Amino acid sequence: MARRRRTSTLDDLLKIAMKIPLWANLLIAGGSFVTLRYYGGSELPTMGVVPIGHLAEAVGFYILRLAAFIGQFVIPPIFLLGGILGWIQRAIRARKFRSITRSSQPGVQIRNLTWDQFERMVGEALRRQGYSVNETTKGADGGIDLELRRGGELLLVQCKQWRAEKVSVQVVRELYGVMSARGAAGGFVVTSGVFTKDAWKFAKGTSVRLIDGNRLVEWFGAVPSGEKYSPSINGTSAAVLADVTAAPGGNQELDGGQTMRMEKAKQLCPRCGSGMTPRFSQSNNQGISNNVFLGCLNFPSCRGTRTLGE
DSSP: OHHHHHHHHHHHHHHHHHHSOHHHHHHHHHHHHHHHHHHHOSSOOOOOOOOGGGHHHHHHHHHHHHHHHHHTTTHHHHHHHHHHHHHHHHHHHHHHHHHHHTOSOHHHHHHTSOHHHHHHHHHHHHHTTTOEEEEOOOOTTSSOOEEEEETTEEEEEEEEOOSSSOBOHHHHHHHHHHHHHHTOSEEEEEESSOBOHHHHHHHHTSSEEEEOHHHHHHHTTOOOTTOOBOOOBTTBOOOOBSOOOBOTTSSEEETTTEEEOOBOOOOOOTTTOOOEEEEEEEEOTTSOEEEEEEEETTTTTOOOEEETTO
16 A cells, blocks of 8 residues: 555656656756755665664654655656656647648648547647646546636636537536536637537536637637638637638629629638638529538538538
């Protein structure tokens, strides 16, 4: 039992060291070594003859010296190892993040992540937004995945790397309940897919923010040059791009004399993450379409579609 507890303590110390910057680990390792060497000495301490009346005091002092002697060969290396491992881990995570942001199809890259990679990438995106991120060890769909702090406030994050199933309102309710129990100021439910209408409706009146696949791509900074996102409309993800231009030919007559200036709104494809463009279907006898929708620019290799204003 003692060995298991000691091993757990060292593991916890290593995990703490991995979260600290390398330079801080170097300072802690150097400072702890100097301190422990001062009290523990450079040679294994021994206990000589002790008067009977001072036996307990001498034994206690000897144990402290022995602990300091052993500690100088254990604690500094843990901080050195943790600092190096943490630095490598952060470098790998940053490199993976950059590969997604520079990809021509960031949506595909995000959806191809494993659940643990997805959580780490979401954490990296939030770090770049100024949050202090603590990654929990709950496992896949095991509760709160990330704990955020900024300005003294606690925020909770639940990640759902779901490729096919929509994130339901139950998931949002569960996070909201945990937020209330822990006194969190807010929270995020992040998915690479989409949310149900009930989930959007429930979150609208709470401090829970829903981040779907389109908004997540925006988080990753993968917006093509010259394009900007508009905010959500009525709680629904509206990653419609702001560079709206007139269609070729200027004003067009639709539905028997009504005129409108057709908006060429681009939006991210729900399948491959590429841009989208207006397309038409169900033409009338005059050759004018009565149904406009957004189709993927990679058509026909990708047949992703969206309705306008979705």
